[in-house]
Amino acid sequence: MEELTNNFAELSTGMEALIATVGGLVVKYTFSVIGAILLLLVGFFIAGQVRKAVYSGIKRTKNADETLARFISKVARYAILAVVIIMVLSQFGVQTASIIAALGAAGLAIGLALQGTLQNVAAGLVLLFLRPFRVGDYIDCGSFDGIVEEIGLFATEFKTLDGLYRLAPNSEVWGSPITNFSRLPIRRFDLSIGIGYDDDIDLAMKTMRDIIDNNADVLTDPEPFLFVDSLGDSAVGVTCRVWIKTPVWYPTTRQLTKDAKQAFDKAGLSIPFPQRDVHIYNDDAA
Incomplete structure (x- = not known):
């Protein structure tokens, strides 16, 4: 009976010690947990507001790109x-320096693995x-x-002139000389005959001159320029250099x-085919 009483007393003492320890931990980390929850709520709210502010600020920029603004x-x-x-994490005593170092190493490994991407x-x-x-x-x-x-x-996604879909990696697009036929408002055309x-x-x-004067899409500024550009083997090259607005350049040139x-x-002017004069000499000695 006495031994049972002693065991019960030891059990009671252990429970009291456990309760005291748990109570101490609760008291110790209650404010940390509450602070962490509040910090998360405030952080998510601020992050959302910053995202909206950055997106709105970029969109207000002239000619802002939607993809860039979202990114x-x-x-x-x-x-x-x-x-x-x-x-x-720092609220709970976690060593954030080691976590940052681990994330940096992981980021470096991922970067090397996805170098092309x-x-x-x-x-x-x-x-x-x-x-x-x-x-x-x-x-x-x-x-x-x-x-x-x-x-x-x-x-970058393209649509070719013959109606095909083409997907080109950005590295290839940026790594090549880019000729933009649509960016400038006007384009030159040389009509050579x-x-x-x-x-x-x-x-x-x-x-x-009559042809370009009768076409309303040919610009008068810059002024058209007519000249003889070559004296070829079979033809005299005559060129009319004109400027046309970019959106109507292709149909106008055709x-x-x-x-x-x-x-x-109609004017009786010939457009000769390539030709060659052949001279035949008779060899009297032969």
Whole structure:
């Protein structure tokens, strides 16, 4: 009986010690838990507000890109959340320095593994910042060309002139010389036609002048310029240099070419085929 009483007393003492320890831990970490919860709530709220503010600020910029605005606003939000999480962990005595070092090492390993992908992301950011072309522009990047459909962080989507879909990595787009046919408001066109050596050059130039004067899409500023550009093997090259607004450049140039052929035929001006004079000498000795 006495032994049972002693065991009960020891058990009671152990329970009291456990309760005291748990109570001490609760008291110790109650304020840390409450502070962490409040810090998370405030951090998420601030991160959301910063994301909206950054997005709105970029969108207010002239010719702001939607993809760039979304990307930068999300980066700002995640950066604030990362700082908040580190602050929460520090509330519980966690050594955040070691966590940051581990995350840095992991980030380096991931970066090396995804080197090609990150290169495309970097090229995409450069394209979005420098904006050598926009959605709807027709560009030529050396090995491919087409109308830009979408500029993404990893690749750029094109639609070729024959209606095909093309997806090009941003690193290839940025790493090649880019010719943008749609960016500037006007483009030059040289209407060059070869006439026979027996034809009247002045009549040919007057005919070309009438063609461009009758086309409303040919600009008068810069002024059209007519000149003889070459004396070829079989033809005299006559050129009319004009400027046309970029949106109507292609149909206008096709129409000018058609009008020139019809007008030259009507004026009696020949457009000779390549020809060669062959001289045959009789060898009397043979």
